[in-house]
Amino acid sequence: PSIRKxxxxxxxxxxxxxxxxxxxxxxxxxxxxxxxxxxxxxxGARVYIACRDVLKGESAASEIQADTKNSQVLVRKLDLSxxxxxxxxxxxxxxxxxxxxxxxxxxxxxxCPYSKTADGFETHLAVNHLGHFxxxxxxxxxxxxxxxARVVNLSSVAHHLGKIRFHDLQGDKYYNLGFAYCHSKLxxxxxxxxxxxxxxxxxxxxxxxHPGIVRSKLVRHSFLLCLLWRLFSPFLKTTWEGxxxxxxxxxxxxxxxxxxxxxxxxKTWVSPRARNNKTAERLWNVSCELLGIQQE
Ligand SMILES: NC(=O)c1ccc[n+]([C@@H]2O[C@H](COP(=O)([O-])OP(=O)(O)OC[C@H]3O[C@@H](n4cnc5c(N)ncnc54)[C@H](O)[C@@H]3O)[C@@H](O)[C@H]2O)c1
Numbered sequence: 001p002s003i004r005k006x007x008x009x010x011x012x013x014x015x016x017x018x019x020x021x022x023x024x025x026x027x028x029x030x031x032x033x034x035x036x037x038x039x040x041x042x043x044g045a046r047v048y049i050a051c052r053d054v055l056k057g058e059s060a061a062s063e064i065q066a067d068t069k070n071s072q073v074l075v076r077k078l079d080l081s082x083x084x085x086x087x088x089x090x091x092x093x094x095x096x097x098x099x100x101x102x103x104x105x106x107x108x109x110x111x112c113p114y115s116k117t118a119d120g121f122e123t124h125l126a127v128n129h130l131g132h133f134x135x136x137x138x139x140x141x142x143x144x145x146x147x148x149a150r151v152v153n154l155s156s157v158a159h160h161l162g163k164i165r166f167h168d169l170q171g172d173k174y175y176n177l178g179f180a181y182c183h184s185k186l187x188x189x190x191x192x193x194x195x196x197x198x199x200x201x202x203x204x205x206x207x208x209x210h211p212g213i214v215r216s217k218l219v220r221h222s223f224l225l226c227l228l229w230r231l232f233s234p235f236l237k238t239t240w241e242g243x244x245x246x247x248x249x250x251x252x253x254x255x256x257x258x259x260x261x262x263x264x265x266x267k268t269w270v271s272p273r274a275r276n277n278k279t280a281e282r283l284w285n286v287s288c289e290l291l292g293i294q295q296e
Pocket of ligand 1: 026027028029030031032033050051052078079080081082105106107108109127154155156157210211212213214215216217218219
Protein backbone atom coordinates (compact mmCIF):
# COMPACT_ATOMS: atom_id res chain seq x y z
CA PRO A 1 0.00 0.00 0.00
CA SER A 2 2.83 2.46 0.73
CA ILE A 3 4.22 1.89 -2.80
CA ARG A 4 0.73 2.54 -4.21
CA LYS A 5 0.59 5.74 -2.19
CA UNK A 6 3.88 6.87 -3.70
CA UNK A 7 2.56 6.40 -7.23
CA UNK A 8 -0.93 7.73 -6.51
CA UNK A 9 0.15 11.39 -6.43
CA UNK A 10 -1.93 14.33 -5.24
CA UNK A 11 -5.61 14.55 -4.46
CA UNK A 12 -7.83 17.53 -5.29
CA UNK A 13 -9.00 18.61 -1.84
CA UNK A 14 -11.12 21.66 -2.59
CA UNK A 15 -14.81 21.52 -1.65
CA UNK A 16 -15.87 24.05 -4.32
CA UNK A 17 -19.43 23.38 -5.57
CA UNK A 18 -20.48 24.01 -9.18
CA UNK A 19 -24.26 24.57 -9.13
CA UNK A 20 -25.14 26.87 -12.04
CA UNK A 21 -21.75 26.37 -13.69
CA UNK A 22 -21.21 24.95 -17.17
CA UNK A 23 -18.35 22.63 -18.13
CA UNK A 24 -17.22 21.21 -21.47
CA UNK A 25 -14.87 18.23 -21.39
CA UNK A 26 -13.55 16.48 -24.48
CA UNK A 27 -13.11 12.70 -24.74
CA UNK A 28 -14.95 12.13 -21.46
CA UNK A 29 -16.67 8.90 -22.47
CA UNK A 30 -13.74 6.96 -20.99
CA UNK A 31 -10.51 7.13 -18.97
CA UNK A 32 -9.36 10.20 -17.08
CA UNK A 33 -11.99 12.37 -18.77
CA UNK A 34 -14.87 10.22 -17.56
CA UNK A 35 -13.66 10.36 -13.93
CA UNK A 36 -13.16 14.12 -14.22
CA UNK A 37 -16.70 14.53 -15.62
CA UNK A 38 -18.11 12.37 -12.82
CA UNK A 39 -16.58 14.57 -10.10
CA UNK A 40 -17.66 17.81 -11.81
CA UNK A 41 -21.22 16.43 -12.10
CA UNK A 42 -21.12 15.36 -8.45
CA UNK A 43 -20.41 18.98 -7.57
CA GLY A 44 -23.52 20.13 -9.45
CA ALA A 45 -22.19 21.43 -12.79
CA ARG A 46 -23.96 21.03 -16.11
CA VAL A 47 -21.39 18.85 -17.87
CA TYR A 48 -21.09 18.52 -21.64
CA ILE A 49 -19.29 15.35 -22.66
CA ALA A 50 -17.90 16.19 -26.11
CA CYS A 51 -16.94 12.97 -27.80
CA ARG A 52 -16.49 11.18 -31.10
CA ASP A 53 -18.76 8.25 -30.39
CA VAL A 54 -22.11 9.53 -29.13
CA LEU A 55 -23.35 6.06 -28.14
CA LYS A 56 -20.33 5.50 -25.88
CA GLY A 57 -20.82 9.04 -24.58
CA GLU A 58 -24.48 8.33 -23.74
CA SER A 59 -23.52 5.19 -21.87
CA ALA A 60 -20.92 7.12 -19.81
CA ALA A 61 -23.42 9.94 -19.20
CA SER A 62 -26.09 7.48 -17.95
CA GLU A 63 -23.57 5.91 -15.57
CA ILE A 64 -22.52 9.34 -14.25
CA GLN A 65 -26.13 10.51 -13.92
CA ALA A 66 -27.06 7.41 -11.92
CA ASP A 67 -23.97 7.75 -9.76
CA THR A 68 -24.20 11.49 -9.02
CA LYS A 69 -27.99 12.02 -9.28
CA ASN A 70 -27.18 14.93 -11.61
CA SER A 71 -29.33 14.73 -14.74
CA GLN A 72 -27.44 17.61 -16.36
CA VAL A 73 -24.80 15.42 -17.99
CA LEU A 74 -25.17 15.95 -21.71
CA VAL A 75 -23.47 14.38 -24.70
CA ARG A 76 -22.57 16.19 -27.89
CA LYS A 77 -20.72 14.94 -30.96
CA LEU A 78 -17.15 16.20 -31.40
CA ASP A 79 -14.46 14.67 -33.58
CA LEU A 80 -11.25 16.55 -32.95
CA SER A 81 -9.63 15.13 -36.06
CA UNK A 82 -12.12 17.02 -38.23
CA UNK A 83 -12.31 20.82 -38.19
CA UNK A 84 -15.86 20.69 -39.62
CA UNK A 85 -17.00 18.62 -36.64
CA UNK A 86 -15.27 21.03 -34.22
CA UNK A 87 -16.99 24.03 -35.82
CA UNK A 88 -20.36 22.25 -35.77
CA UNK A 89 -19.93 21.36 -32.07
CA UNK A 90 -18.98 24.94 -31.16
CA UNK A 91 -21.86 26.40 -33.17
CA UNK A 92 -24.36 24.08 -31.45
CA UNK A 93 -22.92 24.73 -28.00
CA UNK A 94 -22.89 28.51 -28.40
CA UNK A 95 -26.51 28.40 -29.58
CA UNK A 96 -27.68 26.45 -26.55
CA UNK A 97 -25.49 27.78 -23.72
CA UNK A 98 -24.97 31.39 -22.71
CA UNK A 99 -22.15 30.53 -20.31
CA UNK A 100 -19.02 28.40 -20.13
CA UNK A 101 -16.97 28.34 -16.94
CA UNK A 102 -14.63 25.39 -17.42
CA UNK A 103 -13.24 23.93 -20.64
CA UNK A 104 -11.17 20.76 -20.21
CA UNK A 105 -9.26 19.79 -23.34
CA UNK A 106 -8.80 16.18 -22.27
CA UNK A 107 -9.12 13.96 -25.36
CA UNK A 108 -5.96 12.51 -26.83
CA UNK A 109 -4.42 9.83 -29.00
CA UNK A 110 -1.07 8.11 -28.62
CA UNK A 111 1.12 5.97 -30.87
CA CYS A 112 -1.18 6.06 -33.90
CA PRO A 113 0.34 4.69 -37.07
CA TYR A 114 1.18 7.48 -39.52
CA SER A 115 -2.00 8.96 -40.92
CA LYS A 116 -3.43 12.29 -42.00
CA THR A 117 -6.84 13.71 -41.16
CA ALA A 118 -9.37 14.98 -43.71
CA ASP A 119 -7.81 18.43 -43.25
CA GLY A 120 -4.36 17.02 -44.13
CA PHE A 121 -2.88 17.20 -40.61
CA GLU A 122 -0.81 14.45 -38.96
CA THR A 123 -3.17 12.69 -36.51
CA HIS A 124 -1.38 13.37 -33.16
CA LEU A 125 -0.89 17.02 -34.04
CA ALA A 126 -4.49 17.26 -35.30
CA VAL A 127 -6.29 15.66 -32.35
CA ASN A 128 -4.02 16.56 -29.45
CA HIS A 129 -3.07 20.10 -30.45
CA LEU A 130 -4.80 21.68 -33.47
CA GLY A 131 -8.28 20.34 -32.66
CA HIS A 132 -8.17 21.70 -29.12
CA PHE A 133 -6.57 24.93 -30.34
CA UNK A 134 -9.51 25.51 -32.69
CA UNK A 135 -12.11 24.45 -30.12
CA UNK A 136 -10.67 26.83 -27.51
CA UNK A 137 -10.52 29.64 -30.04
CA UNK A 138 -14.21 29.14 -30.95
CA UNK A 139 -15.33 29.04 -27.29
CA UNK A 140 -13.05 31.79 -25.97
CA UNK A 141 -15.63 34.58 -26.28
CA UNK A 142 -18.09 32.62 -24.14
CA UNK A 143 -15.38 31.83 -21.57
CA UNK A 144 -14.48 35.53 -21.31
CA UNK A 145 -18.16 36.50 -20.89
CA UNK A 146 -18.46 33.91 -18.09
CA UNK A 147 -15.24 34.89 -16.24
CA UNK A 148 -13.86 33.80 -13.87
CA ALA A 149 -13.36 30.81 -16.13
CA ARG A 150 -10.64 28.25 -16.72
CA VAL A 151 -9.13 26.23 -19.58
CA VAL A 152 -7.35 23.01 -18.62
CA ASN A 153 -5.18 21.30 -21.25
CA LEU A 154 -4.15 17.66 -20.76
CA SER A 155 -0.48 17.44 -21.65
CA SER A 156 2.02 14.85 -20.44
CA VAL A 157 5.46 14.35 -18.94
CA ALA A 158 6.22 13.07 -22.47
CA HIS A 159 6.47 16.73 -23.52
CA HIS A 160 10.06 16.60 -22.20
CA LEU A 161 10.98 14.52 -25.26
CA GLY A 162 9.04 16.70 -27.68
CA LYS A 163 10.26 19.29 -30.14
CA ILE A 164 8.31 21.64 -32.39
CA ARG A 165 9.72 20.81 -35.83
CA PHE A 166 8.42 23.82 -37.73
CA HIS A 167 10.17 22.65 -40.94
CA ASP A 168 8.23 19.35 -40.84
CA LEU A 169 5.20 19.80 -38.57
CA GLN A 170 3.15 17.11 -40.36
CA GLY A 171 5.96 14.52 -40.21
CA ASP A 172 6.22 14.28 -44.01
CA LYS A 173 10.03 14.03 -43.97
CA TYR A 174 10.49 12.03 -40.78
CA TYR A 175 7.90 10.26 -38.65
CA ASN A 176 8.20 8.35 -35.42
CA LEU A 177 4.91 7.59 -33.70
CA GLY A 178 6.35 7.86 -30.18
CA PHE A 179 7.91 11.24 -30.84
CA ALA A 180 4.80 12.44 -32.70
CA TYR A 181 2.92 12.06 -29.39
CA CYS A 182 5.69 13.86 -27.46
CA HIS A 183 5.72 16.76 -29.96
CA SER A 184 1.94 17.16 -29.66
CA LYS A 185 2.15 17.15 -25.85
CA LEU A 186 4.86 19.82 -25.96
CA UNK A 187 2.50 21.80 -28.22
CA UNK A 188 -0.12 21.55 -25.42
CA UNK A 189 2.26 23.19 -22.91
CA UNK A 190 3.33 25.91 -25.36
CA UNK A 191 -0.30 26.58 -26.28
CA UNK A 192 -1.13 26.97 -22.57
CA UNK A 193 1.79 29.34 -22.11
CA UNK A 194 0.84 31.60 -25.02
CA UNK A 195 -2.87 31.46 -24.18
CA UNK A 196 -2.14 32.50 -20.58
CA UNK A 197 -0.20 35.49 -21.91
CA UNK A 198 -2.99 36.53 -24.27
CA UNK A 199 -5.69 36.09 -21.61
CA UNK A 200 -4.05 38.32 -18.98
CA UNK A 201 -6.64 40.55 -17.37
CA UNK A 202 -9.66 38.73 -18.85
CA UNK A 203 -10.45 36.58 -15.81
CA UNK A 204 -9.88 33.42 -17.86
CA UNK A 205 -6.88 31.41 -16.72
CA UNK A 206 -5.28 28.31 -18.20
CA UNK A 207 -3.31 25.30 -16.99
CA UNK A 208 -1.46 22.39 -18.57
CA UNK A 209 -1.64 19.06 -16.76
CA HIS A 210 0.38 15.88 -16.54
CA PRO A 211 -2.12 13.42 -15.03
CA GLY A 212 0.49 10.81 -14.06
CA ILE A 213 0.98 7.43 -15.68
CA VAL A 214 -2.57 6.15 -15.70
CA ARG A 215 -4.21 2.76 -16.25
CA SER A 216 -6.35 3.84 -19.23
CA LYS A 217 -6.88 2.72 -22.80
CA LEU A 218 -4.61 5.43 -24.20
CA VAL A 219 -1.98 2.84 -25.14
CA ARG A 220 -4.48 0.79 -27.21
CA HIS A 221 -2.49 1.23 -30.46
CA SER A 222 0.69 -0.39 -29.10
CA PHE A 223 0.83 -4.10 -28.25
CA LEU A 224 4.07 -3.58 -26.32
CA LEU A 225 2.72 -0.75 -24.19
CA CYS A 226 -0.52 -2.67 -23.53
CA LEU A 227 1.65 -5.49 -22.21
CA LEU A 228 3.80 -3.15 -20.11
CA TRP A 229 0.71 -1.33 -18.77
CA ARG A 230 -0.72 -4.70 -17.71
CA LEU A 231 2.55 -5.83 -16.10
CA PHE A 232 3.03 -2.60 -14.16
CA SER A 233 -0.67 -2.10 -13.55
CA PRO A 234 -0.39 -2.09 -9.70
CA PHE A 235 2.01 0.85 -9.91
CA LEU A 236 -0.03 2.92 -12.36
CA LYS A 237 -2.56 5.50 -11.25
CA THR A 238 -6.22 4.61 -11.46
CA THR A 239 -8.31 6.87 -13.69
CA TRP A 240 -9.76 8.46 -10.52
CA GLU A 241 -6.23 9.30 -9.35
CA GLY A 242 -5.37 10.49 -12.86
CA UNK A 243 -8.30 12.91 -12.80
CA UNK A 244 -7.14 14.68 -9.62
CA UNK A 245 -4.76 17.20 -11.20
CA UNK A 246 -7.31 18.18 -13.89
CA UNK A 247 -9.84 18.70 -11.09
CA UNK A 248 -7.36 20.69 -9.03
CA UNK A 249 -6.64 23.01 -11.98
CA UNK A 250 -10.33 23.37 -12.78
CA UNK A 251 -11.48 24.00 -9.22
CA UNK A 252 -8.87 24.93 -6.61
CA UNK A 253 -9.26 28.42 -5.18
CA UNK A 254 -6.43 30.91 -5.55
CA UNK A 255 -4.78 29.18 -8.48
CA UNK A 256 -5.16 32.13 -10.86
CA UNK A 257 -1.69 33.66 -10.45
CA UNK A 258 -0.11 30.23 -11.00
CA UNK A 259 -1.20 29.62 -14.63
CA UNK A 260 1.25 26.98 -15.83
CA UNK A 261 2.05 23.25 -15.81
CA UNK A 262 0.77 21.01 -13.01
CA UNK A 263 1.34 17.45 -11.92
CA UNK A 264 0.19 15.68 -8.72
CA UNK A 265 -1.91 18.78 -7.95
CA UNK A 266 1.18 21.01 -7.73
CA LYS A 267 2.79 23.44 -10.12
CA THR A 268 5.88 21.75 -11.45
CA TRP A 269 8.78 22.33 -13.83
CA VAL A 270 8.57 22.09 -17.59
CA SER A 271 11.27 21.32 -20.12
CA PRO A 272 13.37 24.27 -21.38
CA ARG A 273 11.67 23.92 -24.79
CA ALA A 274 8.30 24.39 -23.12
CA ARG A 275 9.52 27.67 -21.59
CA ASN A 276 10.50 29.24 -24.91
CA ASN A 277 8.24 32.24 -25.50
CA LYS A 278 9.35 32.64 -29.12
CA THR A 279 8.44 29.03 -29.97
CA ALA A 280 5.13 29.45 -28.16
CA GLU A 281 4.27 32.56 -30.17
CA ARG A 282 5.40 31.03 -33.46
CA LEU A 283 3.39 27.86 -32.81
CA TRP A 284 0.34 30.01 -32.08
CA ASN A 285 0.75 31.88 -35.39
CA VAL A 286 1.40 28.73 -37.43
CA SER A 287 -1.63 27.01 -35.82
CA CYS A 288 -3.83 29.99 -36.76
CA GLU A 289 -2.54 29.83 -40.34
CA LEU A 290 -3.15 26.09 -40.63
CA LEU A 291 -6.67 26.43 -39.24
CA GLY A 292 -7.56 29.57 -41.19
CA ILE A 293 -8.05 31.61 -38.00
CA GLN A 294 -7.90 35.37 -38.59
CA GLN A 295 -5.94 37.07 -35.82
CA GLU A 296 -6.98 40.53 -34.59
N1 LIG B 1 -2.96 7.58 -19.48
C1 LIG B 1 -1.80 8.16 -19.23
O1 LIG B 1 -0.88 7.55 -18.65
C2 LIG B 1 -1.57 9.58 -19.64
C3 LIG B 1 -0.33 10.17 -19.31
C4 LIG B 1 -0.10 11.50 -19.67
C5 LIG B 1 -1.07 12.21 -20.34
N2 LIG B 1 -2.28 11.62 -20.65
C6 LIG B 1 -3.28 12.43 -21.37
O2 LIG B 1 -4.52 12.35 -20.72
C7 LIG B 1 -5.58 12.54 -21.66
C8 LIG B 1 -6.67 11.50 -21.44
O3 LIG B 1 -6.14 10.22 -21.77
P1 LIG B 1 -6.62 8.85 -21.11
O4 LIG B 1 -5.44 8.25 -20.45
O5 LIG B 1 -7.86 9.04 -20.34
O6 LIG B 1 -6.87 8.00 -22.44
P2 LIG B 1 -8.21 7.36 -23.06
O7 LIG B 1 -7.78 6.75 -24.34
O8 LIG B 1 -8.91 6.53 -22.05
O9 LIG B 1 -9.11 8.65 -23.34
C9 LIG B 1 -8.87 9.50 -24.45
C10 LIG B 1 -10.19 10.03 -24.96
O10 LIG B 1 -9.95 10.83 -26.13
C11 LIG B 1 -10.93 10.49 -27.09
N3 LIG B 1 -10.52 10.81 -28.46
C12 LIG B 1 -9.53 10.25 -29.19
N4 LIG B 1 -9.54 10.75 -30.44
C13 LIG B 1 -10.55 11.66 -30.49
C14 LIG B 1 -11.08 12.49 -31.50
N5 LIG B 1 -10.59 12.48 -32.74
N6 LIG B 1 -12.13 13.29 -31.20
C15 LIG B 1 -12.67 13.28 -29.97
N7 LIG B 1 -12.22 12.52 -28.97
C16 LIG B 1 -11.18 11.70 -29.23
C17 LIG B 1 -11.14 8.98 -26.90
O11 LIG B 1 -12.34 8.56 -27.51
C18 LIG B 1 -11.15 8.90 -25.39
O12 LIG B 1 -12.45 9.20 -24.91
C19 LIG B 1 -4.93 12.49 -23.04
O13 LIG B 1 -4.82 13.81 -23.54
C20 LIG B 1 -3.56 11.91 -22.77
O14 LIG B 1 -2.59 12.36 -23.71
C21 LIG B 1 -2.55 10.33 -20.30
